[in-house]
Amino acid sequence: MRLEGVRKRYGRRSSEVLAGIDLDLEPGGPVVLRGGNGSGKSTLLRIAAGAASASAGRVVGRPRVVGYVPDRFPAQLRMPVGVYLRHLAAIHGAGPGAVRDATELLAEMSFSAGAGTPMLQLSKGNAQKVGLAQALTCGAGLVVLDEPWSGLDAESSPLLSARLDAVAAAGTLVLVADHTAHGPRLTGATILRVDGGTLRPEKAPPPVDEVTVIELAGDGDPRSAVGSLPPGSESRVVPGPGPASWRLRLRVSSAEGDAVLAAAIARGATVLSVRREPSVVPAPPRRRVEARP
Numbered sequence: 001m002r003l004e005g006v007r008k009r010y011g012r013r014s015s016e017v018l019a020g021i022d023l024d025l026e027p028g029g030p031v032v033l034r035g036g037n038g039s040g041k042s043t044l045l046r047i048a049a050g051a052a053s054a055s056a057g058r059v060v061g062r063p064r065v066v067g068y069v070p071d072r073f074p075a076q077l078r079m080p081v082g083v084y085l086r087h088l089a090a091i092h093g094a095g096p097g098a099v100r101d102a103t104e105l106l107a108e109m110s111f112s113a114g115a116g117t118p119m120l121q122l123s124k125g126n127a128q129k130v131g132l133a134q135a136l137t138c139g140a141g142l143v144v145l146d147e148p149w150s151g152l153d154a155e156s157s158p159l160l161s162a163r164l165d166a167v168a169a170a171g172t173l174v175l176v177a178d179h180t181a182h183g184p185r186l187t188g189a190t191i192l193r194v195d196g197g198t199l200r201p202e203k204a205p206p207p208v209d210e211v212t213v214i215e216l217a218g219d220g221d222p223r224s225a226v227g228s229l230p231p232g233s234e235s236r237v238v239p240g241p242g243p244a245s246w247r248l249r250l251r252v253s254s255a256e257g258d259a260v261l262a263a264a265i266a267r268g269a270t271v272l273s274v275r276r277e278p279s280v281v282p283a284p285p286r287r288r289v290e291a292r293p
């Protein structure tokens, strides 16, 4: 698929948001768009997905089925999640297998609402998961995702990366706008910055530090067992086996890991496990950038 000389202007008197974009999307490696707020990433994604038209230029070879999740996923629907997934699968011409796959992916991403929950009652993150699940299981030849990691919790983010790696490896074209550290670390990602209405290649970011993942158990109030956590830490509480017991999973920077662990032990928590892992998946070798000036 190719974007040729794509230009976009919202209204005759406004300046051009996209000033002649040429971009090839090929199987085997996602394209990740970076760029400041208002630089035109969402505009470019909408045009690539076929959800908006260009003012000039054209999109050639767009696959018939596109899985698109916009930056603001429109979940203002009364229909329940299960009905929505069936409806979207039917629109995409996908069979019941797609609904089953989407439901499985939702379970993997710890979707915490039910199939009967009306879409408009979903939290931002859960609505995002529904959008992603349908886009990634509808048999799309092109997947276009606008800031897909931004609403996700820490557990679901690597799952999304792994799923995108898998669909890209299977030949699906992938175009993503992302300002987190996840997108640039997708396997074979081409990273492009949208700037001044044009695209320019961007270097992969340097590797990020390791984090320490600590799993604790205890009784009573889990907050009293860990006290205040260092900035940037993530925590997730799940019920334990007993009536007042809990299990707690912490991700803290490795520099802080020992201090957090020592404080938790001093406060009576039981340590179930401690391990280190990269805070993001290491950057793979990158293919050549295809953007043309």
Ligand SMILES: Nc1ncnc2c1ncn2[C@@H]1O[C@H](COP(=O)(O)OP(=O)(O)OP(=O)(O)O)[C@@H](O)[C@H]1O
Pocket: 010, 017, 035, 036, 037, 038, 039, 040, 041, 042, 043, 044, 071
């Ligand atoms: N429907 C619209 N009507 C008029 N102007 C628009 C419309 N959509 C976007 N714009 C303008 O186009 C420019 C690019 O917006 P766009 O949403 O594509 O940027 P972005 O890079 O995705 O931004 P962000 O990172 O904040 O999401 C902005 O100046 C925005 O105000």
